[in-house]
Each structure stands twice: as C-alpha cells, then as structure tokens.
Amino acid sequence: MILTLLSFFGNAQVTPKYIFPINSGSQQYLAGTMGEIRHNHFHAGLDIRTGGKKGIPVRAIANGYISRIGVSEGGYGHVLYLTHLDKKTSVYAHLECFEKSIEAYTLNQQYQNETYPIRLFPQKNRFYFNQGDTIGYSGNSGSSSGPHLHFEMRNVKQEFLNPFDEFSFNEIQDDIAPIIKYIAFKCLDIDARVNGAYGTLLVQTTKKNDLFRIQKSIHLSGNIGIEIHHYDNMSGSTNQNGIPEVLLKVDQDTLFHQLKKSMSFAKQREISAHIDYPFSINNHITLNKLYKSDGNRLNIYIKNNQGYFFDQTPHELEIILKDNHQNISTLKAILNHEESYDSYYPNVSTxxxxxxxxxxxxxxxxxxxxxxxxxxxxxxxxxxxxxxxxxxxxxSGLPDSVKCGKLTIKPNFITEIPSEVDYSFHGEDFILELNKNSLFDTLYLQFTKGYDSLKDKMLYSFNDPTVPLRKEVIISINDPDPFKNEYQIFRVDKKNRLAYVGSERNTEGSFTFKTRQLGTFTLDTDSINPVITPISWNTRDLKFIIKDIKSGIKSYHATLDGHFLLMQYDAKKEMLSAYPKNRKKPIKGLFILEVEDNFGNKNKICKLL
Structure with missing residues (x-):
C-alpha cells in the first residue's frame, strides 16, 4: 500500500496535469496549429484567438519556474518560457505584458542594459508559479498580425511538440474533416510525363459523399511526385490550419506517411524542401510534397519515397488526411484508366x-x-x-546558348555547384561562397550583369528567388569605383522596388554581403534622414512615429535629463512609446530622442517637459 502511494505521488510529480493557458473551462478557437506551413517555417505551436481583445490573463498550465524572458520588436514580442517538473517547457508569446514581479524585473534589466529588446535567464525558481497562476496578459506584440496567444510545448531538447499529443483539453472542439483543395502531379525526371507533357499539373478536387475526387482524366508515365494543397477548418473558426498526418497510397501500398509530433527549430529551413518551393513562389499556392526530395533532412516521415514510377496501366491513388481531432478526409482516384485525356501544355515563358x-x-x-x-x-x-x-x-552539360530559328536563348550559366560541400567561386565580377549546408540540391549558377538606364544602376542577378537556400551564402560584388565608397547593397524585386540588405566595403573595392535568397541586387546610397513625427508629447504620454523611406531604422535612443529613457517600439505601427521606470510620476525634464538609419543618417528632436 505504501509502495503504491509513493508510486502514485512520484508519477504525479513527473507528469503534471496541464490546464488550458487562457480562458480555461470555456470553448476556445484556434488561428493556427503546430507544424502548420507558414511562409518560411513550420508554425511551432497553437495560435489561440482572443476575440480581438488584449489583456486577458494567461495562466501557468502546470507548476514551474520562469526559465527565460524575452522582449523583441519582432518575432515573439513579449514571451515567457515556463519549465515544468517533467522538464518540458511551455511558451507564451505575443503578450501585452508580464505578471507584475516579472514585469518589474524585466524593466529593471532593460534600464540597466539601456535596451528595449532583451533576453533574460532568471535564476531557477526565482519566479515560481503554481498551476493556474497568472503569468502574463495576452497581447499583440512582436510579429503578431492580431491579438492572440501563441502557445507552445517543448521537450528537454527544446524541440517543439504538438500540444494535442501532450494533453487533452475540452476547450477546443472540432468535428470538421480536413480539406484537399488541389492535387498536383510533378515530373521528377526528363522522361516523366503528365498528360503528355513535362511539368507540374495542378488539378482542383471535388467532394461528393465525404470523398474527394478529381474530375480530370490523368495519364502519368515515368517518375512522378504527388503534391497536395490542404488545410483544416475547425469548428467555429474560418482559419485554415495545418494537418499533422498525411498518407499516400498507390495500389493500396503506403508510399508516404507524414506525422508531425515533434520538430526541431534547427530544421525550420527544411520547409523549402518539404514544399514545392518554386511553385509556391511563382503561383502563390503551397503544395505539400508527398515524397522526400533530395536534401530534405526532416525526420517527420514514417515512410517516404522519391517519386513513384508509373507505367501505362491503371493505378489506384489514395490520399488520407487526419487532423488533431481524428477527423479524416480521403481522396481517391484511378490514374491511367482512360486512353484519352486532355493534353497538358505547360506555361513556360521562353x-x-x-x-x-x-x-x-x-x-x-x-x-x-x-x-x-x-x-x-x-x-x-x-x-x-x-x-x-x-x-x-x-x-549533360550547361549550354552556352540555345538557338531556335531567329531566337537565341542565353541561360547565362556560370558553373554547376554541388550540395553538401564547401564551395567558393571566383569570377570577374563577383565571388560566391557557400558552406556544405547552404544548398538543398545542385545549383546551376546563373549570373547576369546589366545597366538599368532608367534607374542609373548596375544590376547583378544570381539565378532568381525560386532557388531555395538552407543557409546564408556570401557574395562579394566587385565595383572599384571610389565614388561608391558610401554605397551598400539593396535587393531589387520584380517591381523594381529596393529593399535594404547591407554590405561591407573592403580595400579591394568589393561589397560583401550575406543572403538567404538569390535574385537581383544593386548598389545604392541613402542620404535622407529618418522622420520623427510626434503623436503625443506631454508629461504623461510620449509617442512618436519613426520612419525611414530607404534603408530602414537601425537604432533609436532617448534620454531624460541625460539619463536613459526606455522606449517601447511597435514595429507594425512604427511607433515608439516612452516607458519610464516609475509610471506614476510625470515625465519632466529635457527629453531628447535620436533615431539613426542603416546608413548612419540621424534625426534628433528635443523638448523641455
């Protein structure tokens, strides 16, 4: 009996019962789920909607201590990390503010370090909370697009976990099965064909009697990859959420099985290999590959393939999706079952x-x-x-040119760069340096240099943005013109808009910069000062809009009678707000605010309050 009781209490301490982190006990709705495909990463947790409201108490899901505190202008904004007795950590992000003792500690550290963004690692048990205690208040800080609570569960290795696997809660209800909106068939080698052509054929699905189907007759031959665009609607919410489990079967044989239970932050960039990245960039439709392409290092696949070789005979295709509440959707199709089919003519411009x-x-x-x-x-x-x-x-070789009648195509190939090796290419106009983790697959490097007479700029183009990079590459562009000593690198988009990248000028005349996206770059300068616009300027409230139209804001610094005054920065609103140590006292004295852009241009305003 004694052993039984000891065993019970021992288990209770190791595996605590979790509660829902906000509005526990009432039905809640999600705007995002763990593993959901975002622009350049997998979503790490749950986005819990707060009905557009801020300031709702956020509760500790179990006993634990605050192991990390973060404040940033983007990203998670105000964020808390609560480590529990089972060594797992719960994360609460985009908060408006922290519990008062954490808030006071953080504010003191910000003043000591004279900085708004800060990362703190308090001593263990300095801030200990019991289950259900308020640790902060929901908000819209950081890169949040609207008020909500971003909630995560992490293991001892700081991998993010699917909260639905960690504990069950009744606050989230869902009886809606996932949606398969599109299916795509992609040729994976030169002999593969989809309805007679090489390329990626996108087909919209239809649903009848709870089964997804495709009306179009599909004829496949050679090595083909299957891809889908899918999402999960949940009860009471219109958000398109992610789906943890996907299976692909051909002729009842399971070829692919994806299950997102835990994922590593170190492998977030693998999303570019998990999806059809070029198709996403060109068509603004995200396709989840149901095969594992070269360079993909994710370990979320129970079973995978590198495409399926289709012969001329009929094949039965089945795709199964299962959401976090075990709602299941199925797509079925018979491929190659009709001799006639609509020919596919790919949309290739040159x-x-x-x-x-x-x-x-x-x-x-x-x-x-x-x-x-x-x-x-x-x-x-x-x-x-x-x-x-x-x-x-x-x-078989990189063509110098291709001639078709009077038309000459110049692909501008420079060299072939293998993946998984350190590589450095030295050309007349540039140097490109890659490490063994930079590429997912072989890069057929293309480069052009041309003068834009309308913009009076030299443009340097490296492939295009549809080539995914796992890690940064280093590019040095050679331009010894001494009049460009104060210039830096900007990216040029398809609409000829400039975006600041930044660079270093060396003694040989090269501009060196790092980038995780190829494309077109140019050199330009910025001599325009940042703009500071007062919104509220009195002893109780100081607010300013700060903008820089070209290179962007690099830093801001405020003082009151020569002493540091903390300014909270909301990057979404481009707004600075004063946050004095003692908020009950009026702000009196000589106030000075200085803002600097990435070229060192400064603007300063001051006022005696």
Whole structure:
C-alpha cells in the first residue's frame, strides 16, 4: 500500500496535469496549429484567438519556474518560457505584458542594459508559479498580425511538440474533416510525363459523399511526385490550419506517411524542401510534397519515397488526411484508366529550370544547343500548333546558348555547384561562397550583369528567388569605383522596388554581403534622414512615429535629463512609446530622442517637459 502511494505521488510529480493557458473551462478557437506551413517555417505551436481583445490573463498550465524572458520588436514580442517538473517547457508569446514581479524585473534589466529588446535567464525558481497562476496578459506584440496567444510545448531538447499529443483539453472542439483543395502531379525526371507533357499539373478536387475526387482524366508515365494543397477548418473558426498526418497510397501500398509530433527549430529551413518551393513562389499556392526530395533532412516521415514510377496501366491513388481531432478526409482516384485525356501544355515563358532540366518553348521545329565547342540538334518532345517544347538535362552539360530559328536563348550559366560541400567561386565580377549546408540540391549558377538606364544602376542577378537556400551564402560584388565608397547593397524585386540588405566595403573595392535568397541586387546610397513625427508629447504620454523611406531604422535612443529613457517600439505601427521606470510620476525634464538609419543618417528632436 505504501509502495503504491509513493508510486502514485512520484508519477504525479513527473507528469503534471496541464490546464488550458487562457480562458480555461470555456470553448476556445484556434488561428493556427503546430507544424502548420507558414511562409518560411513550420508554425511551432497553437495560435489561440482572443476575440480581438488584449489583456486577458494567461495562466501557468502546470507548476514551474520562469526559465527565460524575452522582449523583441519582432518575432515573439513579449514571451515567457515556463519549465515544468517533467522538464518540458511551455511558451507564451505575443503578450501585452508580464505578471507584475516579472514585469518589474524585466524593466529593471532593460534600464540597466539601456535596451528595449532583451533576453533574460532568471535564476531557477526565482519566479515560481503554481498551476493556474497568472503569468502574463495576452497581447499583440512582436510579429503578431492580431491579438492572440501563441502557445507552445517543448521537450528537454527544446524541440517543439504538438500540444494535442501532450494533453487533452475540452476547450477546443472540432468535428470538421480536413480539406484537399488541389492535387498536383510533378515530373521528377526528363522522361516523366503528365498528360503528355513535362511539368507540374495542378488539378482542383471535388467532394461528393465525404470523398474527394478529381474530375480530370490523368495519364502519368515515368517518375512522378504527388503534391497536395490542404488545410483544416475547425469548428467555429474560418482559419485554415495545418494537418499533422498525411498518407499516400498507390495500389493500396503506403508510399508516404507524414506525422508531425515533434520538430526541431534547427530544421525550420527544411520547409523549402518539404514544399514545392518554386511553385509556391511563382503561383502563390503551397503544395505539400508527398515524397522526400533530395536534401530534405526532416525526420517527420514514417515512410517516404522519391517519386513513384508509373507505367501505362491503371493505378489506384489514395490520399488520407487526419487532423488533431481524428477527423479524416480521403481522396481517391484511378490514374491511367482512360486512353484519352486532355493534353497538358505547360506555361513556360521562353525557358525555365525545373529540377535538373532546362525546359524551353519556341516556334521552331528544331533547336540547336551550343555546348562549348559542341553543337547538338534537339527535337521537340511536344508540339501544340506552332508552339514546340524542348528539354535538356543539365547534368549533360550547361549550354552556352540555345538557338531556335531567329531566337537565341542565353541561360547565362556560370558553373554547376554541388550540395553538401564547401564551395567558393571566383569570377570577374563577383565571388560566391557557400558552406556544405547552404544548398538543398545542385545549383546551376546563373549570373547576369546589366545597366538599368532608367534607374542609373548596375544590376547583378544570381539565378532568381525560386532557388531555395538552407543557409546564408556570401557574395562579394566587385565595383572599384571610389565614388561608391558610401554605397551598400539593396535587393531589387520584380517591381523594381529596393529593399535594404547591407554590405561591407573592403580595400579591394568589393561589397560583401550575406543572403538567404538569390535574385537581383544593386548598389545604392541613402542620404535622407529618418522622420520623427510626434503623436503625443506631454508629461504623461510620449509617442512618436519613426520612419525611414530607404534603408530602414537601425537604432533609436532617448534620454531624460541625460539619463536613459526606455522606449517601447511597435514595429507594425512604427511607433515608439516612452516607458519610464516609475509610471506614476510625470515625465519632466529635457527629453531628447535620436533615431539613426542603416546608413548612419540621424534625426534628433528635443523638448523641455
């Protein structure tokens, strides 16, 4: 009996019962789930809606101590990390403010370090809370797009976990099955075909009798990858949330099984290999690959494939989606079951690089590939009236040019760079340095240098933004012009808008910068001071809008009678708000605010309050 009681209390201490972190005991709604596919990362937890309200008490889900405190202008904003007796950590982000003892401690540290953004690691048990205690208040701080609580569960390795696997709670109800909106069929080698063509065919689904189907007749041959666009609507919410479990079966054989139970922050960039990244950039539709492509290091796949080889015979396709409440959706289709099908003519404007293939189209019935001293005559693999499609495997060599009648295509290939190796390329106009983790797959490096007479700028283009990078690459652009000593690197988008990147000028005349996105860059300068606009300027409330139209805000600093005055910065609103140590006392004295941009241009305002 004694042993039984000891065992019970021992287990109770190791695995505490969790409660819902906000408005516990009443129905709540989600705006995001763990593992959900975002722009450049997997969502790490639950986004719990607060009905557009801020200041709702956030509770400790179990006994524990505050192990980390964060305040940032973007990202998680005001965030708390609560470590529990079972060594797991719960995370509460985008808070408006902390519990008063944590708030006072944080404010004191901000003043000591004279900074608004700060990361703190308090001594263990300095801030200890029991289950249900208020640790903070919900808000909209950081990169939040609206008031809500971002909540995470992490294990001892700080991997983020699916909260639905960690504990059950009745606050979230869902009886709506997931949605499969699109299915795509992607050619994975030069001999693969989808309805007679090479490319990615996107097909919208229909639903009948709780089963998703495709009306279009699909004919596949060769190595094909299956991709889907999916989401999960939950009861009482219109948000399109993520789905943890996906299965793909062909002829009743499971080829792919994805299950998101835990994920590593160190592998967040692997999302670019998990989805069809180029398709997402070009078409603004996110496709989840149901195969594991080269370079993908994620470990969320129970079973995977590198495509399925389709012959000419019929095949049964089945895709199963299961959400966090075990609602299930299924798509079924029979492929290659009809001899006739609608031909697919890919939308290729001049040329594109897809996987290892150079895919191009023109109006001539033959094409000439110029490969160093070799001339190769290529025949179209597909024709549609006066339009002819061609494929060239880049592993057979990088063409100098392609001639089709009077049209000459210059892909501007420089070299082939393998993945998983340290690599440095030195050219006449630039140096490119990569480490072994920079690339997911082989990079067929393209480079052009051209003068834009309208902008009076030299443009340097490295491939395009559809090439995903796992880690930063280092680029040094050579321009020895001494008049450009004060210039820095900017990115140029498709609409010719400039975005500040930054760079360092070395003694040889090169501008060196790091980037995790290829594309077009240029050199430019900025001589315009930041703008400071007072919104509220009195002894009780100091608020300012700060803007810089070109290179962006680098820093801000305020003093009152020569002493540091903390300014809270809301990057979304571009607003600075004074936060004195003693908020009950009026702000009196000589107030000075100085703002600096990334080129060192400064603006300063002052007033005797």
């Amino acid at each position: 040329f594109e690089i897809d996987e290892n293939q150079l895919h191009y189209v023109n109006f001539d019935t033959s094409s000439k590939i110029f490969l160093q001293d070799t001339l190769i005559i290529l025949q179209p693999y597909l024709s549609n009236r006066n339009k002819h499609y061609y494929l060239w495997d880049l592993r």
